[in-house]
Amino acid sequence: MTDKNPSRSQKALSWMPLAVMAVIAVMDVSAGPGVGLLPLVSLGPAFAGLVGGWRRTALIGVLALLLCVALGLYNGLFAERRGYTAMASVAGVTGVGIAAAVMRSRREAELASVRSIAEVAQRVLLRPVPLTAGPLQLAVSYTSAVAEARIGGDLYEVVASPHGVRVIVGDVQGKGLAAVETAAVVLGAFREAAYDEPDLVGLGERVERSVARELQGERFVTAILAEIRGDQEVVLLxxxxxxxxxxxxxxxxxFPEPPAYALPLGLSAHGADGPRPYRVTFTPGEQLLLYTDGVTEARDQDGRFYPLAERTRLLKDPDVHRALEALREDLVQHAGGPPGDDAAMLLLRYHAHGTGDTGQDTGPAR
Incomplete structure (x- = not known):
């Protein structure tokens, strides 16, 4: 269960060192000098080093030392070594806490830099799809399996070519930087070939050759290619x-199934036949959702898969982006957080070209 109000929990953690020192002070005064609770004042700067910056840790360390002196004088502990031992304990823990805070700040700065680089890489690799292309309105959603992540192995692209609107959605086998590298190879080949190849099969073959050449059988990519030419049909590969x-x-x-499933991209060395294109009626007012298996394989707490076919009502919003966002939020809610695998969705909404009349209220094209 994730915290629905992270700012509240962070505020509570920031007050914890002072609260701990206050509790220890009350207990020490109540119990008297014979119990020996004074060294526990060092818990204040210890907690501060875990949750705050080094300046705040140093400040709380100074407050802890002053509290230690006050309690030591109150209990008469400076007539013996116990008072000085407690002060030494507080000072030592404060020093360690400051060092820990400095190291944590450096790690956080490095992590922020890595995330920034990943964000730039995502913008280069997964460019924003156009708001409209030909007779289509488009929206895209990408949900990473790791809440902090900005990029993964799922891929998508939309190209408005002289041969129609061409789309690819794919899922790279594996994770991490190797998956990102593979996705870059697929998208680069697709973007180039989508303009040149007049036939969708030829486009797929060029992408396959590029992937097989670059990956040499080490990885593979499941993918679906689509072509919409404005003739109220979509060709799928x-x-x-x-x-x-x-x-x-x-x-x-x-769910339009292919005549026969083919091997993923990158496995042409196995000698199997490539996929055969198939046509599906796609008319104004209809929607086509391309997605990766992170959507349909997302499980809830009881192990049930996400029932995508039962959620089509969420796509009725006149705004295509709000419709897809509603579906994404429902997916995250079903999984109780980020899904177990990256989940990419690309929604194509067919509107009547030039009029925006879809047969249902889909709103103006954006």
Whole structure:
């Protein structure tokens, strides 16, 4: 269970060192000098070093020393070594706390730098999709399996080419930088070939050759390619990827399956035949959702998979971006947090070209 109010928990942690010292002071006065609670005042700067900066840790350390002196004088401990021992304990813990705070601040600065670099890499690798392309309105969502992460192995791209609007959504086998490198290879090949190849099969073959050449059988990528030319059909080419979700005008849902599933990209060395293209009716007022398996394989606390086909009502919002965001929020709620795998979704909404009349109220194209 994640904290729904992180600022409140951070505020509580920031007050913890002072609260601990106050409790120890009350207990020491109540119990008397014979119990020996005075060295526990060092817990204040110890906690401060874990949750605060070095300046705040030093300040709390000074307050702890003053409290130690006051309690020592009150209990008459400076007539013997106990008072000086307690002060030495507080000073030593304060020094260690300051060192810990400095090291933590440096690590946080390095992590922030890495996240910033990852964010830039994501903008280069996964560019924002256009708001509209041909007869389509588009929206994209990317949910990382790690809450702090900004980039992963799922990929998507939309290219408005002379041969129609061409789309790819894929999922790289593996995680980390190797997956990001593979995604860059796929997207680079797709972006170049999408403009040149008049045929979707030829486009897929060029991407396959690039991936096989670069990866040499070490990794593979499941992917689905789509082409929309404005003739109220979508041509699909499936490389071992989950079938897309097609939402009809009446709200019914279907998952157009390929005639036969082909091997993922990067496995052409096994000699299997490539995928065969198949056509599906796609008319104004209908929506096509391409996604990765992180969506349908997201489990709730009881182990149930995300019921994507039962959530088509969430895509009724006239604004395509709000519709997809509602679906993403429902997915995160189902999983109780970030899903177990990266989850990318690309929503294509077909509107009547030039009029915006979809047969349902979809709002103006943005």
């Amino acid at each position: 499936n490389y071992g990827h989950p079938a897309p979700l097609l939402v009809r005008r009446d709200g019914s849902a279907e």
